[in-house]
Amino acid sequence: MAIRAISSVDRPSRLSRERVLRAAIAHADAGGFAALSMRKLAEVLGVAPMALYRHVTDKEDLVDGMIDLVFGEIDLPSSGGDWRTDMRRRAISVREVLARHRWAIGLMESRIHPGPANLRHHDAVIGNLRAAGFDMAMVAHAYSVLDGYIYGFALTKMSLPSERGVPVAEIAETMLQPFPVNEYPNLEAFVTEHAMKPGYDYGDEFEYGLDLILDGLARVWRPA
Amino acid sequence: MAIRAISSVDRPSRLSRERVLRAAIAHADAGGFAALSMRKLAEVLGVAPMALYRHVTDKEDLVDGMIDLVFGEIDLPSSGGDWRTDMRRRAISVREVLARHRWAIGLMESRIHPGPANLRHHDAVIGNLRAAGFDMAMVAHAYSVLDGYIYGFALTKMSLPSERGVPVAEIAETMLQPFPVNEYPNLEAFVTEHAMKPGYDYGDEFEYGLDLILDGLARVWRPA
DNA sequence: ACGCTATCGCGTACGGTGTACGCTGTCAAG
DNA sequence: CTTGACAGCGTACACCGTACGCGATAGCGT
Numbered sequence: 129m130a131i132r133a134i135s136s137v138d139r140p141s142r143l144s145r146e147r148v149l150r151a152a153i154a155h156a157d158a159g160g161f162a163a164l165s166m167r168k169l170a171e172v173l174g175v176a177p178m179a180l181y182r183h184v185t186d187k188e189d190l191v192d193g194m195i196d197l198v199f200g201e202i203d204l205p206s207s208g209g210d211w212r213t214d215m216r217r218r219a220i221s222v223r224e225v226l227a228r229h230r231w232a233i234g235l236m237e238s239r240i241h242p243g244p245a246n247l248r249h250h251d252a253v254i255g256n257l258r259a260a261g262f263d264m265a266m267v268a269h270a271y272s273v274l275d276g277y278i279y280g281f282a283l284t285k286m287s288l289p290s291e292r293g294v295p296v297a298e299i300a301e302t303m304l305q306p307f308p309v310n311e312y313p314n315l316e317a318f319v320t321e322h323a324m325k326p327g328y329d330y331g332d333e334f335e336y337g338l339d340l341i342l343d344g345l346a347r348v349w350r351p352a
Numbered sequence: 353m354a355i356r357a358i359s360s361v362d363r364p365s366r367l368s369r370e371r372v373l374r375a376a377i378a379h380a381d382a383g384g385f386a387a388l389s390m391r392k393l394a395e396v397l398g399v400a401p402m403a404l405y406r407h408v409t410d411k412e413d414l415v416d417g418m419i420d421l422v423f424g425e426i427d428l429p430s431s432g433g434d435w436r437t438d439m440r441r442r443a444i445s446v447r448e449v450l451a452r453h454r455w456a457i458g459l460m461e462s463r464i465h466p467g468p469a470n471l472r473h474h475d476a477v478i479g480n481l482r483a484a485g486f487d488m489a490m491v492a493h494a495y496s497v498l499d500g501y502i503y504g505f506a507l508t509k510m511s512l513p514s515e516r517g518v519p520v521a522e523i524a525e526t527m528l529q530p531f532p533v534n535e536y537p538n539l540e541a542f543v544t545e546h547a548m549k550p551g552y553d554y555g556d557e558f559e560y561g562l563d564l565i566l567d568g569l570a571r572v573w574r575p576a
Numbered sequence: 577a578c579g580c581t582a583t584c585g586c587g588t589a590c591g592g593t594g595t596a597c598g599c600t601g602t603c604a605a606g
Numbered sequence: 607c608t609t610g611a612c613a614g615c616g617t618a619c620a621c622c623g624t625a626c627g628c629g630a631t632a633g634c635g636t
Contacts, residue, residue: 143584165622178624179585187623234458237508242527247536255538264546272505272554273561277497280504284461284496303466312471314479322488330496337497337565340572344564367613389593402595403614411594577636584631593622600615606608 143175145183149193153229156194161231166190191235196243198232201225204252211260212342215270218253219278219338226282233282237275262349270345277341281334297324367399369407373417377453380418385455390414415459420467422456425449428476435484436566439494442477443502443562450506457506461499486573494569501565505558521548 141147151173156164166187170177184190203221205214226233239246257267300319304312322328365371375397380388390411394401408414427445429438450457463470481491524543528536546552 166624167622176586178587181624182584234507238510240527244531247528247531247539251536251539254542258538258541264542267542268546268554268557269560269564272508272557273501273564275508276505276561277501278504279507280502281496281500283458283503283507284499286462303464304471307468307471311468312475314482315471315475317482318478318488318491322492330492333492333496336493337500340493340497340568341561341565344568348564390595391593400615402616405595406613579636580634582631582633584629586628586630588626588628590625591623594620596619597617598615599617600613602613603611605610 143173143179143183145193148173148180148183149190149197152190153194153197156231157229161235164231192239192241192243195232195235195239196245198225198229198236199243199245199249201228202249204249205256207252207255208259209256211257211262212346214256215253215274216338216342219274220335222278223282223334226279230286233279233286237279266349269348273341273345277337281337285330285334295324296328296330300324367397367403367407369417372397372404372407373414373421376414377418377421380455381453385459388455416463416465416467419456419459419463420469422449422453422460423467423469423473425452426473428473429480431476431479431483433480435481435486436570438480439477439498440562440566443498444559446502447506447558450503454510457503457510461503484573490573493572497565497569501561505561509554509558519548520552520554524548 148169152164152169155169155172166180167177170180173180180190184193202225203218205211205218226236236246242250253271254267257270258264262270296319300323304316304319310316323330372393376388376393379393379396390404391401393414394404397404404414408417426449427442429435429442450460460470466474477495478491481494482488486494520543524547528540528543534540547554
């Protein structure tokens, strides 16, 4: 009796796939994907490592589950609205979600076992474009450019640590430091004349490219 | 003497950073990035694991070196040519290189320690755009959209195993298999009506999106 | 209230990983 | 011939994912 009481008080509740996945995401958010090991995760949950394997078949399965929860955080496009505003909103939502879960960036599109939220997302995007009158070839074009750009931008942006307080200047300097001055004049000019200017935020580039692509799609789809 | 003869014949030559990096790339090309361990790499080179550390400080340093060699394989844009043809050729070259070294896709843009080939590449691209008359803000826009798209496309395409002989139909079926029929009607329609059509190759989407972006840039830069 | 059974959490153990540290043998320069 | 630099190596440690099988427990039909 005493024993039962202790065991049910010490641990907030029984383990569950949901709880495991949530803890894993929190851990990866905080310490990066590399810091996520089954043992550490078990420790966080106050549980022995092997206990996790009741709720997850694999580490691969764990990651699959994490990614699908991340997909669930993305705003779905409505199924009848204006395609352009919907696609724009979705793109920005993806970007926000990826900013929250930087570790997910390389993993979301390369899943071999997509989860339900992932498929639901694809379904909603395709449905939105079809409802707007895109034929299938055009859907493929649009989806391909948009997702390529969205994930690619997140990927290239991820490089910069860009923690608040460590400005671009310092990063650029440490990168160029091991090389002779004037070895890369254009790059240096770019950094000093543009990227280091106060007020410049590389993240702002996102919407520029996004709108450029949306413009291009709009022009092709309804040629004026 | 006999010993010296043997030792210099058994091993093709002395180890060197170059040889280590080349072998690492070959190994990753063949077996994937996950299969690349210091021990396996040493084995391939006919050498004890710790011998590698004379030529590479870290595994991180090893990867840095590998990535820079990969950057070296990309065709640099000329510095005086037509920006649009140069950017197009460069984009296609990046894509080809990434197809050869699929393991590199998530790693190239997130380097904290870029190598000389990496910086040279950046320098050449910026130089080409500047020579074409782009101002710095426009250079930033163009480079951001283009590289975002190029790497993002490679990333999303990487998902599909798409080995010759395993057509899209089979992949799609295994992915949708665990879910009830008609759960994702738009996705299913897309797959059956478009992606599975004979002759469809997702890779062809690349140039469509690329030209869409180049068109957009051309329109902005020189508004007709 | 009882026992059965499915499930949960765990302990142990194995083969893999990156790499710190210090030894040995080779080779070029003095 | 001596000496110093340096390439390659052996050992060892901490960590990883997870196969396997055991005990405790919880929810059920009776």
